[in-house]
Amino acid sequence: MCLSIPAKIIIINENEAQVSVGGAMRKANLQLLENPKIGDYVLLHAGFAIQILTTDEANETLEILTEIARLNREDID
Amino acid sequence: MIYSENDRVFLGHGSGGILTGELISNLFFYYFKNDILEEMTDAARLKIKSHFLSFTTDSFVVDPLFFPGGDIGKLAVCGTVNDLAVSGAKPLYLSCGFIIEEGFSLYKLEKIVQSMSEEAERAQVQIVTGDTKVVAKGQCDKLFINTSGIGSLIYRNKGIGKAENICNGDKIIINGSIGDHGISILSARNELNIKTNLMSDCASLNGLIENVLEKSEGIKFMRDATRGGLATVLCELAEQKNIGIELNETDIPVKEEVRGVCELLGFDPLYIANEGKVVIIVKNENAKEVLEIMKKHPLGKESRIIGELKDINPGLVWLNTQIGGKRLVDKLSGEQLPRIC
């Protein structure tokens, strides 16, 4: 369930935003979020932004994955 | 009677997938039985005395009538020209029938006709006969156009329309990115409030195809990937010829905005309509050369080799996914619908 997609806030107009998914633009309702800002990436689900994606955490996840991959390669080598 | 009074036509019957196929074989082929029809090529191959002709027809009901990159008129010319070209014919003459709703703007009609004239000139075809009907308000949605076309089947010996000689190892080439037309139409319709800068890829491909057929060997099959998308062309081919088809996801060109809309709505670009894309099956040894020839033409600049034919998994099409897995590319069952799950 819950097809949700990361979308970037481009314009904010009171309770709504125009968000971009790869350049395609859709209106998104911001009323479920606290303090969304232009430039934030949000999870877009059925026209609502349900959460702001935290870049720090995202980077950390990728770093962990990359590190795991690196260690794994070294183990094999 | 095949159908009862309760049976209905759904939008899915027009989407180019399984339902369309069933309607055609259960109803139309059943009543219109003949060998030519049952070849199931895009254009019928006709032999009249010693002349070989290709003959095709197509109807255009697109909404909205005007969209980024074209309009219903341009589409009506390109669609029929392309059906002729992919059968190996030189498109020559088109007919054109209009069904117009009462009250339709003459200004818009003129723009559409102008567009048809421009496209016909680009494609070097002539519109030589036609028909016009006007129906009362509400009896048709603004404007429907039918075009039929005749081409001279110069490449008749190449068996291209029927894929007579395809085999294991043949490569699959497409002339550019998929899904542009379908997504630009969806965006222009604005029912889902999604905006893009996408243009329809609507174009007459006969120039590109002529280049390929004249300058190289090894072309075994061509089809334009219209409604039902790239996947439908390949699924039908795999099934008809009982051959396996392998695709590589990372080689299939998809524009970022098309990907964006597809991720948003849960669509698969493989099934989305195109109006300026041709799928070519070519002998392995000629693939690189054909690719180079295509890239030199304005409508082929982004051509890519996207997969190959295999003699495993006969009748099936599968995709090597971008993460290194595999998945089946199945036939489209009905229209793709936006989903939340």
Add this chain to the structure above:
Amino acid sequence: MRFIDEYRDPELTAQMINLIKQSSVKSINLMEVCGGHTMVIHKFGIIDLLPKNIRLVSGPGCPVCVTDKRYIDQSIAYSRLPNVMITTYGDLIRVPGSTSSLEKEKAKGADIRIVYSSTDALDLAKTNPQKNVIFLGIGFETTSPSSAYIVRQAYQNKIQNFFLYSAHKVMPPALKLLAEGEVKINGLICPGHVSTITGSEIYEPLVADNAIACVVCGFEPLDILQSIFMLVRQIEKDEAKVEIQYTRAVKPEGNAIAQNLLHEVFEERDDWWRGFGVIPRSGQKIRQKYGRFDAEEYFDVEVEETKIDYGCICGEILKGLKIPNECSLFRKNCHPANPIGACMVSSEGACHAFYKYGKLNQ
């Protein structure tokens, strides 16, 4: 695309798979509850990449799949009322009811519109004052806030012609039943988007009472692989705890604004889940304050008797007891162009995923 492509890297994928293979010794069952996870697993071909000792079992996290057939029959009955417009997510349009479907009714002339967002449904109510617009609200905690929002909007703006027909459900009671059910679940791939709303604390009872390893998982291939690795790591050490893999979107406390909105508009009720029967306090009903927007209160319709599909085992599939291949209707009478059970209609239903993917392995 940002936040997407990075998690689809083939090199990282290959290494994660190796790591899982190296770390995973025990034969285990991991349940992926969420239909979205089912989709990704099949779409990217992850199933074949995993070692054979890890069995992925599909669960009931597909709102379309678990929605009672009667809900469809009742929606169809509403659509046949004069001056009614049905607005729905695309997911429901082909789900078979007892004798018809919304798609079939649309073809016969009923005013049924597909919307992408609940707010589009409310807009249609505003622009069509002569019609009673009923929105079919399906979905779990990820989606129910958007239904709650439009009900509150309708209330605040005194919109007279808008109604919600709620089939919204909540996950925890179903998860509890599964934990105590017939299939031994060693680990749960927890639904990431539900968890953005609810937070991760809802899985603590499964850990405490049933010793099930829980990882809250994102929806890209690498998210799923990393989550599987984290579950394997817990299980191999005989540990059970709640971990969040999807840290970029899920906080332990969830989304308070959405939770408050849900609480304001909805209250719990017992609800019927396909495959499970009635699960206490698992459904969401509109509270009395907003009762005038409840389609079930406002419209009186006769609903045909629910037809049972003999041979359809969607229920057992949703509980992980059987796989689609074991259904006598699978691929014969039941396939995507002619679905009998909801698991085949929904593109994230186990049967649909199995159908599309399974042929390749034969």
